[in-house]
Amino acid sequence: MLETLQNLALGFSVALQPPILFYAFAGCVIGTLVGVLPGVGPLAGISLLLPATFGLDATRAIVLLAGIYYGAMYGGSTTSILMRIPGEAASVMTCIDGYAMARKGRAGAALAIAAVGSFVAGTVSVVGLMLLAPPLASFALRLGPPENFALLLLGLLVLAYMTGGSMLKSLAMAALGLLLGMVGIDPMSGYFRFAYGVVELGDGIGVVPLAVGLFGLAEVLASAGQPTPPKVQKPKLRELLPSRQEWRDSMGPIGRGTVLGFLIGIVPGSAHIISSFVSYAVERRLSRHPEEFGQGAVAGVAGPESANNSATSGAFVPMLALGVPSGPIPAVMLAALMVHGVSPGPLLIQQQPALFWGFIASMYVGNVMLLMLNLPMVGLFVNVLRIPYALLYPAIIVFCVVGVYAVNGSVVDVWIAVTMGVLGWLLRKLDFETAPIVLGAILAPLLEMSLRQSLAMSDGHYAIFVSRPIAAVLLAVGAALLLLGLRAWIVRGLDWRGRLALAEKGDAP
């Protein structure tokens, strides 16, 4: 414990340096704007800003990007409460009761509860990240290629299971991502695979063009020709203070949302979306007045908003400790660190303590900044929505192209992003999830490498995956999840994943 506190002191000595404070602040402001603007989710925001971090050192870069991530979670609640438009997907559940509160004249109170809940959840979950990541990293140092293979495979299966909708379709998208990850030079034999003479494809399909295309450009295409947004409910500053009863009603949901969000965040999947859905369901079940949900229940705002912020910190645990991204956003952040020559994983905490603990400390600072930013400046952020979409989307396209081009200075990457944009739009139309594609593409080379290394270790015997206890347990858990996922298919009932898919579409049950 003393060692943790010493490390945290080191982290604060880094995070409180004026340049780091500036980048944390910039990340929080940009993140809030990203969260406020419908159609620009945190993933697109982080991907677009990625090239802007190339001139920075690794600590400043990760502090800026993390600020965007959790800033977007804060900002997403603003449009949900004031306009019934989720600024980003994790705020879908907040729309229901947040907007209902706004219509009753309690918009200010809803915003304050969302901001305080997000602050508490964000701060407490960083404690969890701080305590859990180092021991997990020490444990991960004992894992060999068979365990890594099992862990990566389990990650994909969990993602497919945790994603809303059909598990079969999610698995199909993960397989598509894995196939995309096969493009490029085979690191063990040097063979060019599926490159068709395009030299730039030798390094494979990059995470940034893939993510920007599937999430940024696809969103622009899906929103093409949309009507102007509905009227905004504008709160007055003096209305921001919730009543004593509202505070009392929000305490429990904030606490439960924090714990739930952090635990769900660690698990691969669209953690921040799932956590808010689960939190909403739990609060409704625990409530003495479940009939109030949908009519402006305070718990319906406090729980989901706390959960999606807490999930953000949880998602950093496997990324920093194991080097395994738990979803597309940590995957892009992982890529950002790799651009700076930093390899997240078990050795990161030992080799780069200033970066790791500085990052942790900056999250505490960032949460305080966000609380101070979000409440008094809510009117200012809402004004961003006055920018006509006819001007906003061409600007987003320009930023997408700059973001993708800047990574390698390659037009091929821009073509990939445009192609992925069209693919992402079509897949949305056909109701296929696109997040597993990104994770599949990132994990494919690692999965293949660990499989082939395992077989080299065992002289070609596949029994190595079941004879080593950790690998066997991980594979067994994966198999169990697969069976669980297929159960709903056989029973033909609507399980929680089906309900999540409906909620994400705005048809919350």
Next chain:
Amino acid sequence: MLTIDRAGGGALVLLALWVLWECRRLPLGSWREPGPGAFPAALALVALGLGIAIVAFGGRATRLGDVDWRETRRALVIVAAGAFLTLGLERVGYRLSVLVMLLFLVGAVERRGLVTTAAFAAGMAWGSFYLFNTLLKVPLPVGPLGF
């Protein structure tokens, strides 16, 4: 009946078959020592199986004809504008290609006024170049005309 699941699953089947066909150029290695073609081929087989299952069980999904395709025309125009920008980026330079694309999208597609369109397009083209290239040191292409 052609549903969204069947359309998606069918596309995945075709992709998997194509990958399997392409894998013939790569050494598969042996069962105990897989070559560079083995993992893609195995993945293609998994994708093929999943695609077939989605097609087989996708009869209850939404009909493809019931999907709302209203934004398609505008989406295709945006894709074309994006393709133009990509083509022009290194040929005519970042600023000029962004300027032309924005003039087209804001002026011709969104039908904004001439002054708004010109000011927005020029401001974005030169402003974003200054922000990224000059301030953030992200090298952006300059064409033969110096833009």
